[in-house]
Amino acid sequence: MTISLEEVKRLKELTGVGLTDAKHALEEADGNFDKALEEMRKKGLTKAEKRSEREASQGIVHSYVHGDRIGVLIEVNCETDFVARTDNFKTLVHDLAMHIAATAPRFVTLEDVPAQERESKEAEFTEKIKNEGKPEKMLPQIVEGILKKHFAEQCLMEQPFIKNPDVTVGDLIKNYISKLGENIVLRRMARFELGVNE
Numbered sequence: 437m438t439i440s441l442e443e444v445k446r447l448k449e450l451t452g453v454g455l456t457d458a459k460h461a462l463e464e465a466d467g468n469f470d471k472a473l474e475e476m477r478k479k480g481l482t483k484a485e486k487r488s489e490r491e492a493s494q495g496i497v498h499s500y501v502h503g504d505r506i507g508v509l510i511e512v513n514c515e516t517d518f519v520a521r522t523d524n525f526k527t528l529v530h531d532l533a534m535h536i537a538a539t540a541p542r543f544v545t546l547e548d549v550p551a552q553e554r555e556s557k558e559a560e561f562t563e564k565i566k567n568e569g570k571p572e573k574m575l576p577q578i579v580e581g582i583l584k585k586h587f588a589e590q591c592l593m594e595q596p597f598i599k600n601p602d603v604t605v606g607d608l609i610k611n612y613i614s615k616l617g618e619n620i621v622l623r624r625m626a627r628f629e630l631g632v633n634e
Contacts, residue, residue, distance in 0.1 A: 439467055447472055492619045494520045500533035507628040508533045515618040528612045528620070534598070535605060536627055541592040544622055545606075549587050558583055592622070 439462045447458040447469065458476070465472035495513035502508075512529045514520050543549055561582045565575055588594035593606035603611070613620050 439463060443467075443469055447476065491515065492621045495621075495623070496520050496526070496529055498526075498529045498533055500530065500537055502534075502537045505630045506537045508536045508625065509628075510536065510625045511623040513621045513623050514616070519616050519618050522616070524612065524616060525620075528609070531597075531599060531608075532592075532605070532622060535595070536592065536625055538598050539592075539595055540627055540629070541595060541625075542590040543587070544591065544625065545593045546584075546587055546591050548591070554583065554587070557586060561586075592625070 439459060443462060444455055444458045447462060448455055458472075461472040461476050462469070465475065492513035492515050494515060494517045495511065497509065497511045500508045500510075510529065510533050512525075512532065514525060519525050558579060561579045562575060565578050565582075570578055593604065593609075595605050597603050597605050597608045600608075609620055609622070
């Protein structure tokens with residue numbers, strides 16, 4: 437079985453691992469690129485989750501203006517000034533700002549949804565499902581699914597990334613955590629649209 441250098445480089449690029457690790461992953465997957473990528477992502481995301489517990493107090497504040505009508509201001513933190521100055525980090529921050537301009541999320545994570553708003557929607561959806569005649573014991577599960585979908589569309593981390601809808605914004609950030617080797621946190625965001633008061 438021959439593994440091409442191009443495939444090794446491609447796997448390295450997509451996962452942020454070293455060439456040796458990429459080659460080893462391809463060998464373990466018998467040259468199957470997709471299988472190797474899946475395994476490397478699992479390992480990388482596990483490492484990323486461990487890193488997400490570390491303190492992130494460096495970073496940048498970035499502004500993005502789209503067509504003089506929509507403006508976004510975000511603060512994204514990482515662990516060191518060194519990483520904050522890298523092109524990779526700046527690309528991520530810019531992409532996040534563009535995504536926010538395009539999708540207008542109201543919250544960063546599902547945890548940021550106010551309890552009062554969640555309870556109000558839960559009551560509304562429960563009433564709607566009851567009126568559809570669904571079995572009583574299934575109501576909590578059905579309503580929870582509808583609630584999650586409803587708020588996922590409004591939470592930045594749950595939204596499909598505009599440049600690659602196969603990954604959520606949350607997964608995109610985890611991929612960068614894995615690639616850059618530091619915790620990354622989107623601390624704050626503000627979106628302004630001409631003539632729209634929020």
